[in-house]
Amino acid sequence: ETGVTQTPRHLVMGMTNKKSLKCEQHLGHNAMYWYKQSAKKPLELMFVYSLEERVENNSVPSRFSPECPNSSHLFLHLHTLQPEDSALYLCASSLQGAGTEAFFGQGTRLTVV
Amino acid sequence: AQKITQTQPGMFVQEKEAVTLDCTYDTSDPSYGLFWYKQPSSGEMIFLIYQGSYDQQNATEGRYSLNFQKARKSANLVISASQLGDSAMYFCAMREINTGGFKTIFGAGTRLFVKA
Numbered sequence: 001e002t003g004v005t006q007t008p009r010h011l012v013m014g015m016t017n018k019k020s021l022k023c024e025q026h027l028g029h030n031a032m033y034w035y036k037q038s039a040k041k042p043l044e045l046m047f048v049y050s051l052e053e054r055v056e057n058n059s060v061p062s063r064f065s066p067e068c069p070n071s072s073h074l075f076l077h078l079h080t081l082q083p084e085d086s087a088l089y090l091c092a093s094s095l096q097g098a099g100t101e102a103f104f105g106q107g108t109r110l111t112v113v
Numbered sequence: 114a115q116k117i118t119q120t121q122p123g124m125f126v127q128e129k130e131a132v133t134l135d136c137t138y139d140t141s142d143p144s145y146g147l148f149w150y151k152q153p154s155s156g157e158m159i160f161l162i163y164q165g166s167y168d169q170q171n172a173t174e175g176r177y178s179l180n181f182q183k184a185r186k187s188a189n190l191v192i193s194a195s196q197l198g199d200s201a202m203y204f205c206a207m208r209e210i211n212t213g214g215f216k217t218i219f220g221a222g223t224r225l226f227v228k229a
Contacts, residue, residue, distance in 0.1 A: 002157065031215055042117075043204065043219035055215055088156055094217075101148055102217055104158035 003027045006091050006105035013081065014113055021076040021108050023091030029103070031096050032074040034066060037088040037107070049074060050096060081112045116140075117205050119220035126195045127228050133180070134190040134223045136205030144210035147188040148217070149179065152202040161203075164188055192225075200227045 004025045013019050023032065034046040048056035049068040063085075065077040074091055088109050094102040116139040126132035138147065149161040164172045164179045172179045180189040192199055205220040 002159070033215075033217075042221045045216060045218065048215045050215060090156075090158060092158070092217075096215065100146075101160040101163055102158075103160065104150075107156040109156065 029093035117220035
């Protein structure tokens with residue numbers, strides 16, 4: 001248990017569906033992240049939020065829409081996804097600074113059919 | 114630009130032996146942090162060990178140690194006395210100060226197989 005909780009753990013959705021992934025941390029961290037992990041690809045940083053403000057968007061398609069309503073919660077809203085979006089989506093949080101490790105949630109295994 | 118390279122897609126080690134997982138990095142920022150994470154089949158990323166770019170000594174955490182060679186830009190993870198539970202994916206990662214300390218990039222990972 002790292003203190004970062006992601007729900008749901010598994011999600012199967014059709015290409016026309018709208019769903020949301022949720023991430024929650026109560027570690028007092030001020031930065032939260034979404035990563036995508038596909039088979040045979042390095043972990044890809046998607047979005048970074050610091051103090052509820054998005055500070056990085058790594059050329060992620062608009063069908064992925066993040067939301068950070070407060071420093072403890074992070075959402076990833078999904079709509080009209082493609083099969084190639086099937087992956088493990090990992091949420092992480094940390095304190096700002098190079099010397100602090102990020103704590104990860106257990107991930108959401110997303111399958112788009 | 115940041116870059117992390119892990120050249121070993123898979124490694125095999127006998128139980129109770131030591132194993133070294135390679136990691137090289139590239140950065141123009143003199144201030145950075147290096148991390149190793151373990152990812153078991155459950156998917157969760159587990160932090161193992163941290164090395165700061167200005168740290169004089171190699172980091173150690175229990176059976177994990179980081180062989181930090183700054184001039185070579187390498188940060189190899191050494192696992193001593195391997196256990197069956199060490200079988201997992203291992204990722205090397207780096208975060209720079211210049212990017213505000215937010216962006217952690219990861220290598221492609223090394224899958225470790227521990228044999229009984």
